[in-house]
Amino acid sequence: MITTKDLTKVYRTPGREVTALDGVDLHVGEGEVFGVVGQSGAGKSSLIRCVNLLERPSSGTVTVDGQELTALAGSGKRAGKELRRARARIGMVFQHFNLLSSRTVLGNVELPLEILGHSGHERTRKAHELLELVGLGDHARAHPAQLSGGQKQRVGIARALAGDPKVLLSDEATSALDPETTRSVLQLLRDLKEQLGLTVLLITHEMEVVKAVCDSAALMKSGRITESGTVPELLATPGSELARELFPVGGTPSADDRTVVDVTFHGETTTEPVISKLSRTYNVDISILGAAMDTVAGKQVGRMRIELPGSFDDNVVPIGFLREQGLTVDVADVAPVAAEPQDNAGLVKEGAK
């Protein structure tokens, strides 16, 4: 639904060049909720703005719903009619809501309909419908200043849906909200996606958001996508930084001569008694150092850090067993007395020792 090819964005100021996007290839499938995660300054914001061409990419192409937007843009700085029409079919939600304080809630939702040239009556009807959809039917006459943050974002979402978009872009939509409100707004996004068959591209710095709504995710660092895939894929990828970020497990080994292994369960394996099987089969004493269970994109996923006696070489066979069970296995390089807690200890790919 959204494809970017070799997308580059360089900001030029006199005497300085900043590369915000450095050859980004992104593919978001239809009906997917795709999360781009990264620290601030990683280029997420530039990426999402390049998708509807609020920012002109320096090079590369953007295709949304089969339409190559970069070709519509032309060479001028101003957005031409065709590009503007294409933008109207892409909803966008902002971190700071960006509602017009001069208009009522209803007026804000009507604004994109005015731009689309709907008649007054039609606008009001549709805007009311959208407000019902986001649960704000009785706040139509209020001004944005009278709403809570979560309500404002619901207005923002209703507004983004006014042009019947197939694609919704979400720019840190929940970053200004408290955890509980964040959950309810994310739930709304998820519901709307199901109800309207939306494709959602969201950028965030919060792993919780990815965990709660995303089908797929990508990690962005210094203008590049370093990892990308569906969440199950990522969790199944040994050494995946995203997977580790999604499920940080803690725990340090009890002694020097131990092998620490991080095991990720997903799909059917979550219900299998894998650890006791391992223990029985190979007669090893397994200590559980830490564990986490959560629901990602509606599926149960778990992660566990276990400790096996002996060095890695002594444990090749048990580790092989775990992998045969369909688990993702990472050997963690954790020093026993290390003050360093949790996942700050770097993961090494298995067998690297």
Next chain:
Amino acid sequence: MSWSEIQPLLFQGFWDTLYMVGWSTLIALVGGLPIGVLLVLTDRGGMLHNALVNKVVGAVVNVGRSLPFIILLIALIPFTRFVVGQSVGSTAAVVPLAIGAIPFFARLVETAIREVDRGLVEAVQAMGGGTPTVVFKALLPQALPSLVAGLTTTVIVLIGYSAMAGTVGGGGLGSVAVQYGYQRFETSVMIATVVALIVIVTAVQIIGDAAVRLLASGRGGSASGRGGSTADGGAGKRLARLGRGRTVALAAAVVLPLALIGYGIGQSGGDKQTLKIAASPTPHAEILEYVEKNLAEKEGIDLDIRKFNDYVVPNTATESGEVDANFFQHKPYLDDFNKKNGTHIVPVVDVELEPLGLYSKKVDSLGGLGSGDTVAVPNDSTNEGRALHLLAKHGLIELKPGAGQEATLGDIADKKGLTFKELEAAAVPRALDDVDAAVVNGNYAVDADLNPAKDALAAEKVAGNPYANFLAVKDGDQDDPRIRKLAKLLNSPQVEEFIEKKYKGAIEPAFGHVGS
């Protein structure tokens, strides 16, 4: 002056002020708004980023902002004439007022629009809105309270500027304050006009603030204190009421200037047979008013007397035919003016002399003045020369041989120990307490309660004096029957009696043909 005399002055001044300020505000709004928007849009990072346009428009605005208004007023005279067909009067004053206010308001617009969150622009662009949509749906509505506040400030600045409209005969309260309060020492008039101005400015500010509050209400300003108590039930009703109030405020904002303009149109356009005469307020306009009230009707002429504080515009207006005649100057000044400006103004008939006198509050006679004393003199070329000649004639200084009528301090051969202070002619009588002696123009002396006949240590004589003030017209109009009639009336025994009685020697009749 009594209240019954002051009241019509105030009333006329009030309407003139409203007329000038109303029109110029409207023009400043129409002109300044797009310029302010353009400055934001073409700036770096703006939607229509264009460094060249931005710099050029910015520079033009800066030039407009830096010109002192009085200079703009004079410099724009040809343009004003081109636009409104005349360079004197309230309508003519609107042109420089508006042009002075456009860059001022444009900067306020620019600031107001810059305050609008860029995120809103982005949001509208993301909806598929183009530049006009962004401007009209987001920038202007969001900035509206600031824009109204800016407009309020502009109106008040214009009220201040309009005080200078007297220079081009525009009238208005400020001009009345200057003419009567400053130049004629009518303190009561000055106080009345200043109070009226304070009332107007305060009213404008209150209305402006109320409009801003009304527009900002519901938007949830940080200090509104209302947000917390908003109950679901009452909120809708309250907002509906606010909505109505807003409509009323906007309607008032539109209708008020239009009403003023309507009034102004009703005001302009006079009788074609009327003789328009530009005159200084004292004593020229007073003498003309006497003629108008007591003598003109019998002769079948109708006078339209325009008062000017300035000595340039009456001549240029006569030259261009906007007024039929003027009465404020003497021969040396006119000769100099004609030469420097290429105009063709000719004197018709001498009327009066305002004898320049030397006054002092420190000494009783000429003999009391000497080395170490300070003497104030007018600083304009003719009056200063005239003053120095008066001093030389009485032996207080010696002028260099050949020093003409426009002698300056540099033409003094021997100061005899005196120090000179050059002041604006109208300000000289005010300086009397601070100097040992001062040379004061007759009209200003009268206004300051000084009598040339009684109080002056030395005064000019009528006989052979080139400084008699005359009625003047554009060359060729001397034989206009209406002018001839007016000339005859100005030299009538009734006017002679009026001058002698009213000014008691401070101003003397000096009838007869000029150039003798």
